[in-house]
Amino acid sequence: MNPSDNLHPASGSFWNDTGKSGISSWIFSTDHKRIGLLYFWSVLSFFLVAVVLGLLLRIELMAPGRTIMGPETYNALFTVHGAVMVFLFIIPGFPGAFGNLVMPIQIGARDVSFPRLNLFSWWLYMIGAAVIIIALFTGGGPPDTGWTFYVPFSARTGTNVSVAVFGVFIVGFSSIVTGVNFVTTIHRLRAPGMSWDRLPLFVWSLYATAWVQILATPILGITLVLIIAERVLGVGLFDPMKGGDPVMYQHLFWIYSHPAVYIMILPAMGVISEIIPVFSRKPVFGYKMIAFSSIAIAAAGSLVWGHHMFTSGISDRAILIFSFLTFVVAIPSAIKVFNWVSTLYRGSISLEAPMLYALSFILLFSIGGLTGLILGAAATDIHVHDTHFVVGHFHYVIFGGSGFALFGAMHYWLPKFYGRKYAEKPALIAWALLFVGFNITYFSMMVLGMKGMPRRYYDYLPEFAPLNLVSTMGSWILAVGLVLMLVNLIRGLRSGEPVGNNPWGGATLEWTIPSPPPTENFSEEPVVTHGPYDFSKAGKP
Amino acid sequence: MDPNLITSTQAAVDPVFMFIFGACLLLLVGITGAMVWFVIRYHRSRAPQPTSQNDGNVWLEIAWTLLPTLLVLAMFYYGWAGYLALRNVPKGALEVTATARMWSWNFTYANGRSSSKLYVPAGKPVKVNLVATDVLHGFYLPAFRVKRDLVPGMTNYAWFVATKPGSYDLFCSQYCGTGHSAMITTVEALPSAEFTAWLNKEGSGGEHPGKELLEKQGCLGCHSLDGSPKVGPTFKGIWGRSVTVLTGGRERTLTVDEPYLRRSILEPKADLVKGYPPVMPASPLKDEELKSIIDFLKSGGAPSLKRDGAGLEIK
Structure with missing residues (x-):
C-alpha cells in the first residue's frame, strides 16, 4: 500500500477524482467539499494562533504587575486575540467549513448554487486575513484598541488600525458572499422530497445564519469604512469637537456585532440538533420548534444591540426597550435546550466523543445563556458591564458553546470526508481535559468580575490575585486537552480505522453515500422519503 | 419601587x-x-x-x-x-465633577477645591457629573454597584452614597489605552465633620504649588513621585539625572535641566525617554506654571505624603 492509498481509502472519491493536481487542485477548486476543507484548515490555523495569544495573556495575568510583557504588548495581544478569534475563526468557522462540507449533501445537492462564488469567498477571506497580518507588522504595529475599535481611542491611537480594519472589511465580504450562496442553495437545490419540514436542523440553522450574514455584515463594512475616514480624512463623524458623537459609533458597531454572535452560535445549535438524536437513536424532540426558534433568534437578535451600551449614556428609555428585547431572545434559546434534553428521554444513549461534546455544549451554553440574563437586566448589568464577568460569560457562550460544538462537529463529520476515524479513548481523555480546564479558566473570570475586576486590565489589585492564578492554571489544562484532541483527530484522519458509509447510524443524506464522498456526491439524484431523524427507516449502522 | x-x-x-x-x-x-x-x-x-x-x-x-x-x-x-x-438622584445630593483623562482622575467641588481622590461625606448621597477630556473612560465603583461611561462631548452622571466611612476602589472600566489599568483611585468616605474640614481647607495644606499643578494636570497618573515605575519615568530625583532619549529616532544622552523639562512638557514627542511609549499628550502651560513645576522638580520631587491615589504601582 503506498502512502496515497493510505491517505484516501476510497478511490474515486473527491480526493483523487480531479482534473488538476497539486496545490492548484485545492486553491482553484470549485468543489464544495474541497472549499470546505480549505476553510476548515485555514480557520483552524488562525484559531491555534489566537489560542497561543490567549495563553500568553493568561500568563501575563497570572500575578499582579509585569509578568512577561509590558502594557502596550498586552493591549495589542488582547486586541489581536479577540479580532482573530471573532473575524477569522468563529464567524467563518461554521458556515465556511462545515456548512460547505455538509450542507449541500444534506439537502441532496451536487454542490452549492454558485460554486465559483464559493471559491471567491474563500479567497476574499484569505486576502482579508493577509491584510490583517500585514497590519500587525507594519506602520505603528498591531492595533491596541480592543476588537471593538471604539472611538475616539481608535481614531487617535498611533497603531496600525486603518489597515487592520480594512482587512476585517474584506473578510466581511467573504461572509456576505457565503450567506447569499447558502440562501440560494437551500431554496433552489433541495432534492425531490426534501421539503422544508424534512430539512435537517443543521441546514435550518445555516439558513437563519445566512440571512444574518447578508443583512448585518454590510453595516459592519460601513462602520469600518467610517473609522478609516475618521483616521485618514478627519471627517469628525464621531468627534464631538466637530459635532460628531462617539456613542453613534457604538450603535453602528453593535448593530452588526451583536447579530454576529448569532452567526457564531446558531450553526453550533444546528450541530447539537444533529448529534443528539443520532446518539440517542431517537427523533429530535420538537423539530418544528427548534427550526422556528433558529429563525426567531436571528430575527429578535437583530434588535438587541443596545444591551452592550447600558453604561454609555444612551437614554433610559432606550435601555428599557433594549433590556426588554434582550429577555425576549432568551425564550427561543430556552426552548431549544428543553427540546434537546427531552430528546434524550427513553432513547438509547451512546457516549462517544461527538455526543460528549454535544452534552457539554448544553451545560456550558446554559451557563453562558443564564449569566446573559444578569447582563440583560438593567440594574445588574451596570455592575458587571466591562468586567471579567463579561469575559467569562462570552467565553461560556462562544467557546463552551460554539467552540465545543465545533469540536463535536470535527469528530462527527470529518471521518465522513477522510474515510478514517480517530481513536475513541484518547478522544474521551481530551474531552475531559477540555471540559475541566474550560470551567476552571472561565468560571474564575466570572467570579472576578462579580468582585469588580474590570476587563482589559494589564494589572490588578492584590485582592484579585488568587483567582487570576487559578484561571491561568485552568488555561494550561485547556491547552493540554486541545493538543491531545487535535493530535488524536489528525492521526485518526491520516491513518485511523476506515469507516463505512454510516459509522454513527445517522438518518440524514450524508450517511447514505461513501466515506469519503465522490466528487458529484450522489451517483443519481436522491429522492427523500422520510424525515432527517427517522431512524426506523434509515439504514441500520 | x-x-x-x-x-x-x-x-x-x-x-x-x-x-x-x-x-x-x-x-x-x-x-x-x-x-x-x-x-x-x-x-x-x-x-x-x-x-x-x-x-x-x-x-x-x-x-x-x-x-x-x-x-x-x-x-x-x-x-x-x-x-x-x-x-434617580436623591434630593440634596452633594455635587462633584469627575474629569477623566489618559490616565488620571480629577474631582472638583462647588467651592473650587480639587483632588485626585474622591472625598465624600459618609451617609450623604453624592452626585458625580462625569466629564472626559480625551477618549472614553468608565467611572466604576464596585462597592456601590455603580458604573457610567465618561464620553467626550457629553456629560453623564452617577450617584451613590457611602453608608459607612472608609476607602473604596474607583476603577476606570472603559478601555482607554496603555495606562487603563493604572487609572485607579479611591473614594474616601469621611465622617461629615471631617469632610467639611477637608473641603474648606485652603489649598492642599501647604503643598508646593508645583506639586498641586502636577496633580491637577494629571501628570501623576503616569509619573510617580516615590520612584515606583509607571507608564512614564518617575519624578523622584529627576533633576540632574542623566537620561537616554530618542530625538527624531536617534539616541542621545543628556542631563535633565530646565530647557529639557520645558520641552518635554510642551512637546513631549521631541525627546522620548528610551524604553517608554510615545503616549504623553502635550500640556500647553503658562510660563509661571512651568516655572512652578520645574521649581518643584528641582527639589527632587520629594515623596508625597502617602499613596498619591492617582494610579496603581507597577512593580
Whole structure:
C-alpha cells in the first residue's frame, strides 16, 4: 500500500477524482467539499494562533504587575486575540467549513448554487486575513484598541488600525458572499422530497445564519469604512469637537456585532440538533420548534444591540426597550435546550466523543445563556458591564458553546470526508481535559468580575490575585486537552480505522453515500422519503 | 419601587442579583439534573433500544415557552426597577465633577477645591457629573454597584452614597489605552465633620504649588513621585539625572535641566525617554506654571505624603 492509498481509502472519491493536481487542485477548486476543507484548515490555523495569544495573556495575568510583557504588548495581544478569534475563526468557522462540507449533501445537492462564488469567498477571506497580518507588522504595529475599535481611542491611537480594519472589511465580504450562496442553495437545490419540514436542523440553522450574514455584515463594512475616514480624512463623524458623537459609533458597531454572535452560535445549535438524536437513536424532540426558534433568534437578535451600551449614556428609555428585547431572545434559546434534553428521554444513549461534546455544549451554553440574563437586566448589568464577568460569560457562550460544538462537529463529520476515524479513548481523555480546564479558566473570570475586576486590565489589585492564578492554571489544562484532541483527530484522519458509509447510524443524506464522498456526491439524484431523524427507516449502522 | 425608599445604590441592585442568580441556579440544576439522569438511565448499556420514538408534544412546548416567558418578564421588571434607582438622584445630593483623562482622575467641588481622590461625606448621597477630556473612560465603583461611561462631548452622571466611612476602589472600566489599568483611585468616605474640614481647607495644606499643578494636570497618573515605575519615568530625583532619549529616532544622552523639562512638557514627542511609549499628550502651560513645576522638580520631587491615589504601582 503506498502512502496515497493510505491517505484516501476510497478511490474515486473527491480526493483523487480531479482534473488538476497539486496545490492548484485545492486553491482553484470549485468543489464544495474541497472549499470546505480549505476553510476548515485555514480557520483552524488562525484559531491555534489566537489560542497561543490567549495563553500568553493568561500568563501575563497570572500575578499582579509585569509578568512577561509590558502594557502596550498586552493591549495589542488582547486586541489581536479577540479580532482573530471573532473575524477569522468563529464567524467563518461554521458556515465556511462545515456548512460547505455538509450542507449541500444534506439537502441532496451536487454542490452549492454558485460554486465559483464559493471559491471567491474563500479567497476574499484569505486576502482579508493577509491584510490583517500585514497590519500587525507594519506602520505603528498591531492595533491596541480592543476588537471593538471604539472611538475616539481608535481614531487617535498611533497603531496600525486603518489597515487592520480594512482587512476585517474584506473578510466581511467573504461572509456576505457565503450567506447569499447558502440562501440560494437551500431554496433552489433541495432534492425531490426534501421539503422544508424534512430539512435537517443543521441546514435550518445555516439558513437563519445566512440571512444574518447578508443583512448585518454590510453595516459592519460601513462602520469600518467610517473609522478609516475618521483616521485618514478627519471627517469628525464621531468627534464631538466637530459635532460628531462617539456613542453613534457604538450603535453602528453593535448593530452588526451583536447579530454576529448569532452567526457564531446558531450553526453550533444546528450541530447539537444533529448529534443528539443520532446518539440517542431517537427523533429530535420538537423539530418544528427548534427550526422556528433558529429563525426567531436571528430575527429578535437583530434588535438587541443596545444591551452592550447600558453604561454609555444612551437614554433610559432606550435601555428599557433594549433590556426588554434582550429577555425576549432568551425564550427561543430556552426552548431549544428543553427540546434537546427531552430528546434524550427513553432513547438509547451512546457516549462517544461527538455526543460528549454535544452534552457539554448544553451545560456550558446554559451557563453562558443564564449569566446573559444578569447582563440583560438593567440594574445588574451596570455592575458587571466591562468586567471579567463579561469575559467569562462570552467565553461560556462562544467557546463552551460554539467552540465545543465545533469540536463535536470535527469528530462527527470529518471521518465522513477522510474515510478514517480517530481513536475513541484518547478522544474521551481530551474531552475531559477540555471540559475541566474550560470551567476552571472561565468560571474564575466570572467570579472576578462579580468582585469588580474590570476587563482589559494589564494589572490588578492584590485582592484579585488568587483567582487570576487559578484561571491561568485552568488555561494550561485547556491547552493540554486541545493538543491531545487535535493530535488524536489528525492521526485518526491520516491513518485511523476506515469507516463505512454510516459509522454513527445517522438518518440524514450524508450517511447514505461513501466515506469519503465522490466528487458529484450522489451517483443519481436522491429522492427523500422520510424525515432527517427517522431512524426506523434509515439504514441500520 | 419608590426612590425615596432606596437607602443606597447597592441596596437597590443586590436583591436583583439574588433573584436572577437564584432563578438561574434552579433552572441550571433542573436542566443538568435531567440531562445527567437521562444519560445514566437510558445509556445504551441499560437501554439497548430506544423505548420511545416520540418526537414532540404540543402541551409541553406551550408550557416551556410560557413559563420561561413569565420568568424573564419578572427578571426584566426587577432589573428595570433597580436601574431606575441608580438614575434617580436623591434630593440634596452633594455635587462633584469627575474629569477623566489618559490616565488620571480629577474631582472638583462647588467651592473650587480639587483632588485626585474622591472625598465624600459618609451617609450623604453624592452626585458625580462625569466629564472626559480625551477618549472614553468608565467611572466604576464596585462597592456601590455603580458604573457610567465618561464620553467626550457629553456629560453623564452617577450617584451613590457611602453608608459607612472608609476607602473604596474607583476603577476606570472603559478601555482607554496603555495606562487603563493604572487609572485607579479611591473614594474616601469621611465622617461629615471631617469632610467639611477637608473641603474648606485652603489649598492642599501647604503643598508646593508645583506639586498641586502636577496633580491637577494629571501628570501623576503616569509619573510617580516615590520612584515606583509607571507608564512614564518617575519624578523622584529627576533633576540632574542623566537620561537616554530618542530625538527624531536617534539616541542621545543628556542631563535633565530646565530647557529639557520645558520641552518635554510642551512637546513631549521631541525627546522620548528610551524604553517608554510615545503616549504623553502635550500640556500647553503658562510660563509661571512651568516655572512652578520645574521649581518643584528641582527639589527632587520629594515623596508625597502617602499613596498619591492617582494610579496603581507597577512593580
